[in-house]
Amino acid sequence: MASAGAPFDAVLFLSFGGPDKPADVRPFLENVTRGRGVPPERLDDVAQHYLHFGGVSPINRLNLDMIDALRAELDSRGRDGLPIYFGNRNWHPLAGDTLAEMIADGHRRILVFPTSAWGGYSGCRQYHEDIEKALGSVDGLPADVVLRKLPQFSEETEFRGAVADAVRVGLARFADGPVPRLVFTAHSIPESADRAAGPAADGGRLYSRQVRAASAAVAGLVGVDEFDVVWQSRSGPPQVPWLDPDICDHLRALHADGVQRVAVCPIGFVSDHLEVVWDLDSEAADLAEELGMDYVRVATAGPSRRFVALVADLVERYVDGGGDLTAMGCGDNGGICRPDCCVPVRRPASTRV
Ligand SMILES: CC1=C(CCC(=O)O)c2cc3nc(cc4[nH]c(cc5[nH]c(cc1n2)c(C)c5CCC(=O)O)c(CCC(=O)O)c4C)C(CCC(=O)O)=C3C
Numbered sequence: 001m002a003s004a005g006a007p008f009d010a011v012l013f014l015s016f017g018g019p020d021k022p023a024d025v026r027p028f029l030e031n032v033t034r035g036r037g038v039p040p041e042r043l044d045d046v047a048q049h050y051l052h053f054g055g056v057s058p059i060n061r062l063n064l065d066m067i068d069a070l071r072a073e074l075d076s077r078g079r080d081g082l083p084i085y086f087g088n089r090n091w092h093p094l095a096g097d098t099l100a101e102m103i104a105d106g107h108r109r110i111l112v113f114p115t116s117a118w119g120g121y122s123g124c125r126q127y128h129e130d131i132e133k134a135l136g137s138v139d140g141l142p143a144d145v146v147l148r149k150l151p152q153f154s155e156e157t158e159f160r161g162a163v164a165d166a167v168r169v170g171l172a173r174f175a176d177g178p179v180p181r182l183v184f185t186a187h188s189i190p191e192s193a194d195r196a197a198g199p200a201a202d203g204g205r206l207y208s209r210q211v212r213a214a215s216a217a218v219a220g221l222v223g224v225d226e227f228d229v230v231w232q233s234r235s236g237p238p239q240v241p242w243l244d245p246d247i248c249d250h251l252r253a254l255h256a257d258g259v260q261r262v263a264v265c266p267i268g269f270v271s272d273h274l275e276v277v278w279d280l281d282s283e284a285a286d287l288a289e290e291l292g293m294d295y296v297r298v299a300t301a302g303p304s305r306r307f308v309a310l311v312a313d314l315v316e317r318y319v320d321g322g323g324d325l326t327a328m329g330c331g332d333n334g335g336i337c338r339p340d341c342c343v344p345v346r347r348p349a350s351t352r353v
């Protein structure tokens, strides 16, 4: 259970991580998929996607840029004494190494900003596990260390506003003509994982409900009535159901219905990392061209001033020891917000590799 009170003295910006050079690609993918039942053929494919971009994921650079912008934003709010550190789940700098450095620098009360808006195992609980694991990896961990994870932010007005700003810019790129269809996309997850995630009393499905709710809210903000929510980047064996439709299948269906123009908004992702640039800017964009559809990919919100202001707002809400400790996704030292939330799914042995 989280305890209020004392102020926090540093921020850990906690993200997914990605390779910085070709030799990193395999070990990175092994870190991501260890024990997760992703077939080896899928890993070979994904390795090719990274190698296509020189073995470098844009995610680390984008996170470092966001950290610089956040530092400037906090400075401008008179919070210039608050250091921000960077750590990742799957690649260097790894969260455990960063935490050791933070502790050596004298920090004991640390706010953790995870780069995911969402509930669910991958978007929320796994970040709690990262925190727990990082704490477990530090030799001689002082007893008074507190890492408080900031809550899920998909319902925040400024998050939705930042995405809406990007959608407006994307829609403005179409010349006069037929109204483009607005399509929101987020990372697919196994159906079983979606059902298991979120308070059981609410029927689980926290992740897909949040993605749909945020998409509907953004569509409302930009004044669009007709929009779709679809999924991308599925992995796992084909016989295991994941959230669908897939973005590419959906483009084919829209085309068959006579839709000529689409604006695709990757609401599920904070920045233009590999799954956005490969699956949307390469695969989906190529398919749209093949089908003769006009295709605009809406920018991700993360690098925008408004998104960075949202992160600063979250930090300020909690940094003095206040803030809602019962908010979904908030928890101390890897302790989750409530016992039945975002439970990991036990995979049947047949789907493990
Ligand atoms: C919900 C969700 C988010 C959004 C929330 C958040 O942002 O945290 C997200 C983000 C990301 N996913 C990323 C990369 C990968 N995800 C994979 C695999 C998987 N993702 C899953 C879900 C999610 N993933 C799932 C259910 C799997 C199957 C394996 C498992 O059950 O865990 C694999 C393995 C190969 C493959 O299967 O595709 C890779 C390489 C990157 C970094 C990209 C870069 O390098 O720029 C980012 C930001």
Ligand SMILES: [Fe+2]
Binding pocket: 187
């Ligand atoms: Fe992923």
